[in-house]
Amino acid sequence: MTTDLNLTELELRAIGAELNLADGHPRQDLTKSQCDVVAQFPDLFWFSRQQIFSEIERKAQTAFLTALGQHMAPVQAGRVYSVYSSSVATMVLANALRGHRVAMLHPTFDNIHAILSKVVPVMSMSESEIAEIRFSDEVDKQATCLFITTPNNPTGWVLTQSALEGLCCYCLRKGKVLCLDVSFRGFDIRAQFDHYAVLERTGVEYVLVEDTGKLWPLQELKLGFLAVSEGFREKVHHCLSDVLLTVSPFLLQLVEVFSLDGAAGGFERLHALIAENRKMIVDALDGFEDIKVPDCDARISVCRLQLPTSLQAEKAYKFLTSRGVHVLPCRQFYWERPEDGARLIRIALARNKKVVAEFLSQFSMVLPNIRETRASGR
Amino acid sequence: MTTDLNLTELELRAIGAELNLADGHPRQDLTKSQCDVVAQFPDLFWFSRQQIFSEIERKAQTAFLTALGQHMAPVQAGRVYSVYSSSVATMVLANALRGHRVAMLHPTFDNIHAILSKVVPVMSMSESEIAEIRFSDEVDKQATCLFITTPNNPTGWVLTQSALEGLCCYCLRKGKVLCLDVSFRGFDIRAQFDHYAVLERTGVEYVLVEDTGKLWPLQELKLGFLAVSEGFREKVHHCLSDVLLTVSPFLLQLVEVFSLDGAAGGFERLHALIAENRKMIVDALDGFEDIKVPDCDARISVCRLQLPTSLQAEKAYKFLTSRGVHVLPCRQFYWERPEDGARLIRIALARNKKVVAEFLSQFSMVLPNIRETRASGR
Numbered sequence: 001m002t003t004d005l006n007l008t009e010l011e012l013r014a015i016g017a018e019l020n021l022a023d024g025h026p027r028q029d030l031t032k033s034q035c036d037v038v039a040q041f042p043d044l045f046w047f048s049r050q051q052i053f054s055e056i057e058r059k060a061q062t063a064f065l066t067a068l069g070q071h072m073a074p075v076q077a078g079r080v081y082s083v084y085s086s087s088v089a090t091m092v093l094a095n096a097l098r099g100h101r102v103a104m105l106h107p108t109f110d111n112i113h114a115i116l117s118k119v120v121p122v123m124s125m126s127e128s129e130i131a132e133i134r135f136s137d138e139v140d141k142q143a144t145c146l147f148i149t150t151p152n153n154p155t156g157w158v159l160t161q162s163a164l165e166g167l168c169c170y171c172l173r174k175g176k177v178l179c180l181d182v183s184f185r186g187f188d189i190r191a192q193f194d195h196y197a198v199l200e201r202t203g204v205e206y207v208l209v210e211d212t213g214k215l216w217p218l219q220e221l222k223l224g225f226l227a228v229s230e231g232f233r234e235k236v237h238h239c240l241s242d243v244l245l246t247v248s249p250f251l252l253q254l255v256e257v258f259s260l261d262g263a264a265g266g267f268e269r270l271h272a273l274i275a276e277n278r279k280m281i282v283d284a285l286d287g288f289e290d291i292k293v294p295d296c297d298a299r300i301s302v303c304r305l306q307l308p309t310s311l312q313a314e315k316a317y318k319f320l321t322s323r324g325v326h327v328l329p330c331r332q333f334y335w336e337r338p339e340d341g342a343r344l345i346r347i348a349l350a351r352n353k354k355v356v357a358e359f360l361s362q363f364s365m366v367l368p369n370i371r372e373t374r375a376s377g378r
Numbered sequence: 379m380t381t382d383l384n385l386t387e388l389e390l391r392a393i394g395a396e397l398n399l400a401d402g403h404p405r406q407d408l409t410k411s412q413c414d415v416v417a418q419f420p421d422l423f424w425f426s427r428q429q430i431f432s433e434i435e436r437k438a439q440t441a442f443l444t445a446l447g448q449h450m451a452p453v454q455a456g457r458v459y460s461v462y463s464s465s466v467a468t469m470v471l472a473n474a475l476r477g478h479r480v481a482m483l484h485p486t487f488d489n490i491h492a493i494l495s496k497v498v499p500v501m502s503m504s505e506s507e508i509a510e511i512r513f514s515d516e517v518d519k520q521a522t523c524l525f526i527t528t529p530n531n532p533t534g535w536v537l538t539q540s541a542l543e544g545l546c547c548y549c550l551r552k553g554k555v556l557c558l559d560v561s562f563r564g565f566d567i568r569a570q571f572d573h574y575a576v577l578e579r580t581g582v583e584y585v586l587v588e589d590t591g592k593l594w595p596l597q598e599l600k601l602g603f604l605a606v607s608e609g610f611r612e613k614v615h616h617c618l619s620d621v622l623l624t625v626s627p628f629l630l631q632l633v634e635v636f637s638l639d640g641a642a643g644g645f646e647r648l649h650a651l652i653a654e655n656r657k658m659i660v661d662a663l664d665g666f667e668d669i670k671v672p673d674c675d676a677r678i679s680v681c682r683l684q685l686p687t688s689l690q691a692e693k694a695y696k697f698l699t700s701r702g703v704h705v706l707p708c709r710q711f712y713w714e715r716p717e718d719g720a721r722l723i724r725i726a727l728a729r730n731k732k733v734v735a736e737f738l739s740q741f742s743m744v745l746p747n748i749r750e751t752r753a754s755g756r
Contacts, residue, residue: 008619041419084462087621114620220626241386242492243465248598
């Protein structure tokens, strides 16, 4: 049963499949200038052996964060920690949150919920509740920490600057910690206002999970970062020391060079690819009246499709996978109310255009079959 | 206070220090053939984009495990999982052990205890209890899992084949799970008998933590592996999916090529370097009657020194660090009885010879000062 598996387990089935549009990892071709960096791998390796680690780390963090508008990130203050990945960062954060009661965004990628709920009690809040800063009594009275994914995966919803400002004031007033997972920020310039300027100005206690792993097709050569307010420095530092001494200076250098390339036009090219792939899907589905793209304004590297009332995502998933085409059914994103995701599938967009085109061709062929099966009651 | 910090926090202080003999990570120069591999980084990157991931993974795991004598490791059976590092592997294992009561080796590196004790109740057992398979009533009656580091860090103690065989029978009889952390196996051929042949033959439930990160000076480009018996496959697979989709195929290829180089003479050269560094220390300390090397027969890449009864390791540590020389005081290895480590320091040996020589020179100079301070009662 696909409903027994988590999203990563479903994504793992797609590794090596003919057509993998399941995971949100970047699998498009490298650009010309990215290829040039790969040619410099040996130089970067030898260079990072000669340099002082803390300087390499500071330069990489600065390059990455400023390329995405985060000029006030506390790099100089030593409050940005490098981690193997955003998921390992989330595991460390979960341990640092021991004793808290966490309200977290619903829906969102299921491993965040899986990691947090193993360590702390978790309750849910919606995108609109966060946008309007109007929470349920449970969240308002019981939560000591809010955990928000922005841009959200899979919806593409973004926390605006004014909402973040309001949220900071709310958290300060109520004595709550604010945690943001901004792993998909690189795709959406609306999420690239300086979050740290807002956070530091208001003085709220915060932890941010940053991720380099969604942007560049580097075969999982990536890092995560944990950026924290002063009040969380010691806890996060200590919890992180259970897991690692330092990350690789070679990987830090990759992050620096790819960030500089991103700032010099690379991110624009990436945004164009994602936008073109999304448009290809929207245009193609124009012909199917009962299939909708619910998040028209999303910019992140995944896209949801809403299937007709009568068609369960699991059935579509099964049909597609039997033909070597992998996407994600969306129940698991809705960790509190799976039924809300029962008619949604998620398609990865960080792919070459021909992969998306091939998906659309297969999807159009498969669709009548699914409908037919339904009609015949099988 | 150094006693408030864990070992990794102490190691972190040594990153960038003049003389870092604190952490057990490999920091020696690369050999000629290792340098040749670095020159091939771009080729390895492009090659791994073209290949099927599962084949790259299987080849890397096979090359690494067979180079270290582990021919019966369940690679083909799909029961070896790749992880970012051995510590992340331990975090995943801890989650897979939920509901267990774990007896673990004392002393051993403190992050293993920190990770496990956050998730499961932990009790202690000693090297001699394990070697003789003669446990305390508490371990015998209450533990549902034994967790053993072999070779052990910091002592270099090794679980022999006959002890492993006896242990497997004991665990089978008592219905206990056997977990081994074999991160330092690569340094000691006495730990390179085929553990998996024993484990699989007896049919005991097991989980092994393997680590590529101690052997090659690759600036933290490394992987961990979790190898499991059939009964643990599903649990570990599921817990791992909270943390990662796949590791990097580029890193898997590095592991493959460095393993082949190790099997073709690289490991012998590494063993020679560690042995020479250890001998340099033993010889130099011959002149100091009251300083002992307690683990004369150890082969791993760290070496303990036992200080005189009157000299606390923390005092020696403080004196040395004030001169830019970093080692580890050993209290924290003794997670149950810190006092047992109060007169021990640990010195890293995976360093260039001149680093060890420089340490010895500094240590000889510092030693009289420490003694003097003691004499004057300050």
